[in-house]
Amino acid sequence: MFFRMLIESFVRRRSRKLLAVAAVWIGLSLVIGLLALGLDVGDKLNREMRSFGANIQLQPAEAAVDVRVGGYELVAPGRTVYLDEADLPRLKQIFWRNNILAFAPRLTTQARLAGRSVPLVGTWFNHHVLLEDADPFVTGAAEVFPYWQARGAWPMNPESCLVGAALAQELDLGPGDRVELTTDQRSTSVRIVGVLTSGKDEDEAIVAPLSVVQRLAGLPGKVAEVQISALTTPENKLAERYGRDPQSLTPAEYERWVCTPYPGSVAADIQNAVPGSSARVVRRVAETQGAVLGRIDGLMLLLGIFVLIASTLSIMGVLSSAVLERRGEVALLQAVGAHRADVLRLFLTEAVAIGLAGGVLAALTGQVLGGWLLRVIFDSASEPHGVLLILAPLLGLLIAVAASVPPVWRTVHQQAARLLRGV
Amino acid sequence: MNQSAVLLEYVTRAYPGGVRAVDGVNLKIALGEWVSLMGPSGSGKTTLLNLLDGLDRPTDGCVHVMGQNLLQLDVDEAATFRRENVGLIFQQFHLVSYLTAVENVMLAQYYHSMVDKQEALLALERVQLADRAHHLPSQLSGGEQQRVCIARALINDPKIILADEPTGNLDEDNADRVVKIFQRLHREGRTLVIATHDPDLGRLAQRIVCLRHGQIVEECSPDGSDAAPRATGAGASHDRDVMHVTAS
Numbered sequence: 001m002f003f004r005m006l007i008e009s010f011v012r013r014r015s016r017k018l019l020a021v022a023a024v025w026i027g028l029s030l031v032i033g034l035l036a037l038g039l040d041v042g043d044k045l046n047r048e049m050r051s052f053g054a055n056i057q058l059q060p061a062e063a064a065v066d067v068r069v070g071g072y073e074l075v076a077p078g079r080t081v082y083l084d085e086a087d088l089p090r091l092k093q094i095f096w097r098n099n100i101l102a103f104a105p106r107l108t109t110q111a112r113l114a115g116r117s118v119p120l121v122g123t124w125f126n127h128h129v130l131l132e133d134a135d136p137f138v139t140g141a142a143e144v145f146p147y148w149q150a151r152g153a154w155p156m157n158p159e160s161c162l163v164g165a166a167l168a169q170e171l172d173l174g175p176g177d178r179v180e181l182t183t184d185q186r187s188t189s190v191r192i193v194g195v196l197t198s199g200k201d202e203d204e205a206i207v208a209p210l211s212v213v214q215r216l217a218g219l220p221g222k223v224a225e226v227q228i229s230a231l232t233t234p235e236n237k238l239a240e241r242y243g244r245d246p247q248s249l250t251p252a253e254y255e256r257w258v259c260t261p262y263p264g265s266v267a268a269d270i271q272n273a274v275p276g277s278s279a280r281v282v283r284r285v286a287e288t289q290g291a292v293l294g295r296i297d298g299l300m301l302l303l304g305i306f307v308l309i310a311s312t313l314s315i316m317g318v319l320s321s322a323v324l325e326r327r328g329e330v331a332l333l334q335a336v337g338a339h340r341a342d343v344l345r346l347f348l349t350e351a352v353a354i355g356l357a358g359g360v361l362a363a364l365t366g367q368v369l370g371g372w373l374l375r376v377i378f379d380s381a382s383e384p385h386g387v388l389l390i391l392a393p394l395l396g397l398l399i400a401v402a403a404s405v406p407p408v409w410r411t412v413h414q415q416a417a418r419l420l421r422g423v
Numbered sequence: 424m425n426q427s428a429v430l431l432e433y434v435t436r437a438y439p440g441g442v443r444a445v446d447g448v449n450l451k452i453a454l455g456e457w458v459s460l461m462g463p464s465g466s467g468k469t470t471l472l473n474l475l476d477g478l479d480r481p482t483d484g485c486v487h488v489m490g491q492n493l494l495q496l497d498v499d500e501a502a503t504f505r506r507e508n509v510g511l512i513f514q515q516f517h518l519v520s521y522l523t524a525v526e527n528v529m530l531a532q533y534y535h536s537m538v539d540k541q542e543a544l545l546a547l548e549r550v551q552l553a554d555r556a557h558h559l560p561s562q563l564s565g566g567e568q569q570r571v572c573i574a575r576a577l578i579n580d581p582k583i584i585l586a587d588e589p590t591g592n593l594d595e596d597n598a599d600r601v602v603k604i605f606q607r608l609h610r611e612g613r614t615l616v617i618a619t620h621d622p623d624l625g626r627l628a629q630r631i632v633c634l635r636h637g638q639i640v641e642e643c644s645p646d647g648s649d650a651a652p653r654a655t656g657a658g659a660s661h662d663r664d665v666m667h668v669t670a671s
């Protein structure tokens with residue numbers, strides 16, 4: 001009889017139940033949509049935040065540590081070590097290759113220009129890194145340092161270069177000018193195609209394609225360091241412990257560390273791939289990203305909670321008024337002998353069914369909504385989240401029960417006689 | 424005290440605002456007795472019945488029904504008391520809107536003991552509703568709903584029947600049928616308390632209790648219909664012998 005009542009209640013009062021299911025559905029869709037967005041937003045923002053610059057720096061192993069013993073450098077002065085440019089394609093062959101978003105080598109020397117000594121920086125511009133089994137990977141300074149601004153054009157051939165904004169002003173140089181660069185080894189004539197603003201020491205330098213600087217410095221095929229922009233996960237307790245003492249991790253923890261793209265684990269992967277290199281996490285950048293991401297996540301959480309509260313209240317409004325409408329029925333059931341628990345069980349089961357139905361629908365539409373938001377905001381696609389498929393029905397169930405039980409509970413304690421009179 | 428079906432002592436039911444719908448009523452109804460509650464509209468008949476079935480509580484006084492002190496019962500115990508002792512016929516029928524006639528009858532079986540559809544259909548047949556068994560209340564006329572309500576009230580063989588205007592919506596034929604049911608129940612020894620405006624029904628009782636402004640009065644004043652029969656606050660009515668004849 002219990003199930004009969006339940007079924008009849010749904011079948012014969014279809015429109016009421018549909019309204020209740022729709023309330024749960026629509027309200028929760030918003031919440032789930034926001035959550036879906038929140039789950040994706042970290043990844044997307046991480047990509048966006050490359051504008052903070054490189055977060056891993058690759059240097060020759062011996063140059064990375066300034067080992068000084070009693071004031072003497074262990075590496076003899078003048079005998080600087082370099083990395084081989086030919087090894088750099090390996091960065092796109094490592095385990096975390098898809099997390100390597102961009103990289104640019106750097107070689108610096110001093111050159112004479114118009115009778116004075118100026119820093120000469122060599123790097124890649126729109127460089128095609130040839131890969132064995134994939135399309136060439138196009139990268140360079142513009143990708144690694146999105147904050148570099150070139151007024152004019154980027155150098156596209158070995159005869160062109162950029163002049164730092166400060167230097168350009170000092171020497172009154174601009175796009176179109178030809179300059180003669182001279183080093184101890186040789187000299188070359190290049191054309192300035194753009195004025196560079198980087199906000200750093202490049203503003204005082206001539207920035208030219210790497211090959212030009214290699215030739216002028218007499219260091220063919222060599223680079224002094226590589227700036228790498230990698231997609232990483234903000235560091236957590238585990239990464240911190242590894243940073244303090246790698247030995248303190250259990251094998252399982254180590255496994256997890258290796259399989260998570262923490263800045264440290266990506267750096268270690270890179271270092272293993274490039275012979276004679278030492279990869280260093282550029283802490284400031286990595287940490288800023290982590291902090292900003294943490295704040296964004298916090299914001300999404302707050303927003304999610306607000307929307308959840310707002311939706312919950314409106315769902316509860318609809319559901320509890322649907323229950324209050326049936327107070328006469330509650331009194332009647334008690335009049336024919338139902339105990340409070342009997343009445344509660346009936347309404348509770350209905351609430352569970354409504355909550356689950358609305359929640360399942362919301363799980364689907366919420367993901368669609370989240371995907372749409374992601375497309376609008378970040379212009380990228382999202383993948384469905386299994387968590388939400390479970391969370392949404394659960395939330396629906398909780399809200400529906402929370403909305404239905406208190407009014408039923410209050411009703412079963414009221415004077416049934418008064419309710420039967422029609423309130 | 425054990426022989427009385429109903430024992431009311433100084434029972435008052437006051438509503439917030441000062442209305443005393445039942446005002447200091449003392450009433451004793453013997454087991455197997457048939458009592459009519461009469462009185463003008465608003466005199467407190469429905470209120471008094473609700474005090475007898477435990478759906479309402481007096482603001483003052485004691486209520487014993489079938490030997491049970493209703494004031495000692497909590498909500499659930501009162502429900503148990505009702506399903507085991509009381510058959511309720513409502514003035515406004517009160518059927519569950521999404522259940523069919525037969526399902527509404529089965530509902531009372533369900534809370535009482537076990538659902539038996541055959542028996543529920545039989546109960547509807549007894550009130551001439553076999554062909555309407557699978558209709559929803561909204562598809563039934565007032566009189567038909569009234570009869571479903573009666574079938575539901577009687578399905579569990581209650582010891583005491585509290586009926587509020589049971590023939591109010593019925594035509595003569597159906598009213599007759601209901602009266603016959605009541606007479607049968609009375610013969611079987613059930614206690615009947617029937618609130619009614621209908622003098623013909625009222626007159627069949629062994630005793631007529633008249634209410635006015637919540638108080639029991641000697642004389643039932645006419646309430647717009649035919650002159651009501653003489654009533655007595657307590658003791659036998661002139662019909663008692665007749666009833667005894669039919670009972671034997």
Ligand SMILES: Nc1ncnc2c1ncn2[C@@H]1O[C@H](COP(=O)(O)OP(=O)(O)OP(=O)(O)O)[C@@H](O)[C@H]1O
Nearest residue numbers: 418438439442444463464465466467468469470471
């Ligand atoms: N909840 C309430 N609050 C205040 N007054 C009430 C309430 N319920 C009933 N009353 C009053 O109590 C009095 C008795 O009502 P009751 O329904 O018992 O009368 P009745 O004799 O059954 O009338 P009728 O013959 O019209 O059914 C009426 O005056 C009514 O207005």
Ligand SMILES: [Mg+2]
Nearest residue numbers: 468469514587
């Ligand atoms: Mg009444």
